[in-house]
Amino acid sequence: MGASIEAKPVQVPEDPFEAAKLLLGAELVSLRDAGLSARLVEVEVYLGQDDPASHAFRGPTRRTLPMFGPPGTVYVYRSYGIHLCMNVVTGPVGKASAVLLRAAQPLEGIDLMRTRRKLQDKSLLLKGPGRLAQAFGLSIDDSGKSLGTDLGISLAHKDTVGEAEIAWGPRIGISKAAEEPYRAVWLPGIKWASRP
DNA sequence: TCCCCGATTAACT
């Protein structure tokens, strides 16, 4: 049911904050692993070249080049040499803004997620960007692909989450511009997200 | 070239 027929593919907005609001409550659906899906409950905005905390702050490198592409491009990076984290690039093109996918509520394909994550606890399965990326089977080579058939993962949503259902708080795990309230948590999904 | 640090997680004490 996660990837319902009525669900529409997400057109990623140019504005990263609009994109963050659109992504909250949207379903991440795997096209590689039939029936693997999750509802996004926590995302984080990075303002590209205007943002000291962004990997793109000092301009493009081989790693960060995908962030300078069009909205809907995916940027995957290796964190602490171990984990992978997934971002959805927003706009405008060349500014390298992106939204980090931080947490989601498992919907379908939970057994496969548990196998990949080697973890049983459903409430922790997709809680954290590294866990989310691993459960969806991402690899570093996925960086630069586009959402949809190119990546093999798509985003779909039925209803827009209201402003009153979103809590904005400080970003996590960074030291530069750490106070900015760029992390968005969907309140009904608080169990699957970090506290704002 | 070397060294330090990070958009993290899990396994410790």
Next chain:
DNA sequence: GTTAATCGGGGAG
């Protein structure tokens, strides 16, 4: 509470 795992970017030398 602390710490190890491990890789790329960036600044110092």
